[in-house]
Amino acid sequence: MPSNAGTTRLVIVESPAKAKTISGYLGPGYVVEASFGHVRDLPRNAADVPAKYKGEPWARLGVDVDNGFHALYVVSADRKQQISKLTKLAKEVDEIFLATDEDREGEAIAWHLVETLKPKVPVKRMVFHEITKPAIQAAVANPREIDRDLVDAQEARRILDRLYGYEVSPVLWKKVMPKLSAGRVQSVATRIVVERERQRMAFRTAEYWDILATLAVANAGEGPRTFHATLIALNGDRIATGKDFEPTTGRVKPGAGVVHLDESGARGLAARLQDRPFTVTRVEEKPYRRRPYAPFITSTLQQEAARKMRFSSQQTMRTAQRLYENGYITYMRTDSVNLSETAITAARRQIVELYGERSVPPEPRRYTGKVKNAQEAHEAIRPAGDNFRTPGEVAKELSAEEFKLYELIWRRTIASQMTDAVGSSVSVRIRALSNTGEEADFGATGKTITDPGFLRAYVESSDDENAEAEDAERRLPTLVKDQALTADELAAQGHHTQPPSRYTEASLVKALEELGIGRPSTYASIMQTIQDRGYVTKRGQAMIPTFLAFAVIGLMERHYPRLIDYDFTASMENELDEIAGGDHAAVDFLTSFYFGGTNGTGDQTIAHAGGLKKLVTENLSEIDARSVNSIPLFADDEGRDVVVRVGRYGPYLERRTPGEEAVAPAEGEEGAAHGDRAPIPEGLAPDELTPEKVHELFLGGGGERKLGDDPSTGEPILLKSGRFGPYVASGERKSSLLRSQTPDSLTFDEALKLLSLPRLVGVAPDGVEVFANNGRYGPYVKRGEEFRSLDSEDKMFTVTLDEALALLAAPKTRQRRAAAPPLREMGADPATEKPLVIKDGRFGPYVTDGEVNASLRRGQTPEALSLEEASQMLAEKRAKGPAPRKKAAAKKTTAAKKTTAAKKTTAAKKTTAAKKTAAATKSTAAKKTATAKATPAKKAAPRKATTPTD
16 A cells, blocks of 8 residues: 555545544555535525525526536535535645545545535545455555546436426426425336236136145155145146136136136046046156356345345345445445455355365356346445455354344355255156046156255245245155056145235335336335335335325326336436446436437437426326326226225225216315215225225215214214224224124114223222223123133123123133134144144134134135145244234223323333344344354434425
8 A cells, every 4th residue: 555654645435434444444644534425415495505596597406407407516504514624634635535435426426525625635536345454455556536427427317316306296296285206216116016006906816726636655665655746637628727817807818728627626526536546647857957146236135135034125225334334245236246256266265164165166156247227347245355254253243133134145145156056856747537537637846956055055035925945845756657646635725816916125126127227326215215205105015005106106107108117217227327438428318308309319208309398397287186186996886986086185985976076075174074985094005995895984875974972972973994894983982893793784872882892890899890892802801900701792781790700700711612613624734734724713714723823815715725825824824933912901091091002002012122122132143153153263314295306
């Protein structure tokens, strides 16, 4: 590292954490300071615009569109103090090194620093992809100039996003709702999520059946004696499976040429095949080979962290940032799968140490990126340094989150340089003739891994939680053509087609990447923005679009289709890449986008030559706000059109006869019960607005039905419907309807009885109150912390104090209600051999082995659920572990209810958090211990809603 005696150098990095790490690698004569990210930007609002520009017509945009798209940059208020410090230091040193990140964003920050500090001393650009001592010393020794092409590309992107956000967002304010925002990438991401929900709303399930045969081999030897085979053809025609049905009708696709078995057909065929001989007709064995996965890039890291650890994109990037800044991994914003020669050598050396020489291929592996429009010439994300530190070696230095992510990156990097996983796969066809001469063909597949290769270090997860792991084996007996088999069991099994899965953050990032939209540095912020703006909510990992998103995307599709076109958005990324490469001028690109014309290659950048400016001004009058804010659902049984209306106070349902004039709601009545309107409960997903649910929400009349006034309080008693079903409410009191009650038939007297719950039965001799109430598991009586079940719902209103005390005095085991007969007995669980049954619970049917319960999923029915599906559901439930139990809240007075509930909720959250932390610590500790044994011992705040998204 060069160092002239008496020379002082100022090294400017982006973050204090990075400054601290780098300062330890540089000797005397270096001052390392942070810029705290971007030091200046386009003005966020009118208050940020300097006084001399306030009268300019372009000041609102912060970009002078009529003079070469000159950008007005202002120093952020929270950066002024740091800029003053850097300016002072710049006057005291002999040389300045700008050590910001090596991507376009970092290049732009370096340029902004020069423009802001206006140093009088030489300025050099130093770049590195990892923060290790050798890398930092090499960067100081080999500086370069600022790359103006990269700066121009970043500036063009910034201006492009500003023009898009500031010109399109006001349209949404006028036509949908105030304070909304549009964005070049966020709007496209929202469209993807909305389109998936539309597919789910249009989906119609189909039922199909087949037969699962448990076949036995005589004299099996060392292999398994039995195996499963599935009916795949009947009399030469293929049996229908899920892919043969139209998703919008539930009917078999025209020309599919398949046999669609229903329940009676499948059961009848199974009976006709009983005790018939089965014969192997074909055995095909092929070699199995699986190559390792490429090292992580930004998007694949976010996807795997979400799948394996349930990290959000923001959480993954925050954790990766800390690992990078503290010298544990290389730069984490990259779309390159390339590894340096040094990294490949380090990986191969470590593989030999940990897994033996047989696990290293003769030649190093090289990977080529498949990302559309891949740009940055970085390395892939990998452990930093020339000698990778194992997870066991860094365990004590990292937090639980950091350790999990580092281990994930380390395993993926090591695996990428290991040998293939090899083995064999077997496909078997078996035939049987029924007693009526039908020719039934069954199929079975097996897989055996003889050398796991890279799978010893790493197995990738799937977005499909039911998908088989790649290191899983399916062993079949040794079978030969014409071999005779016997059927131990022939079980008809039903299936239902499933709607397309909702996007998760991981799969949405993958979709954007495949379309060539967005860049590694933007994925996490996109995921956060569409949630912050109210366009998407999350239920678990699933991303659910709101009806607000439906309205916004509907407007864009009808009036600005090109602005959310996938190919058009990707083409803009291509043009920005060309600017970065010096092959295209930023001004030409921005001119064609904003004013229209062509982009220099003859292609129009906006649907018509007027460009964005003309598009959002001249067509504004064509947009009908009521039409935009109406999302059609279906026509009900009476021929009325049912639509969702997006109102100022939230979405609500509206129905009217075709041709009937809609009556606009009065001020403050949007979403309230009024005429033929009904509110939509918070948390209800668009695809859950089925005809049955809509009927329930309307409750046979308006959005809520008044049943009368409570004679004791004078408050109205209302019949409402929420996400979890119908209920009655009066003032602060609420009570769900009983199982035997329906919204249409509920009477005023029945509602009064419901609101009397919990009912005070009396006071025990020791002064403790006894209550009767309805709970999650049915009706019960309670005294203090003692509970006993009642044998009917009516008993809640009639049980006497003596009867209640007798129940409470008896042992719990004697007071259990007689169990209702199961809906279906399924047989023994293949995994545990415990008998499985399907029962009817308070929240619907569920499958149980007596210890673990799993609710049937959407579209599954007790009759159609297969034994294998039930076994898998219970296995998943066991893997998740028991849910933390919450204490039942004690009865309080009406005035104290809210306070008590709030306290208990807070306490429950703290308890749950503590349990999760303890579990995570325990799990992490176990992982660290295991890894150490196997290795050598050696939320950012969102922007103000009034600011359009750039």
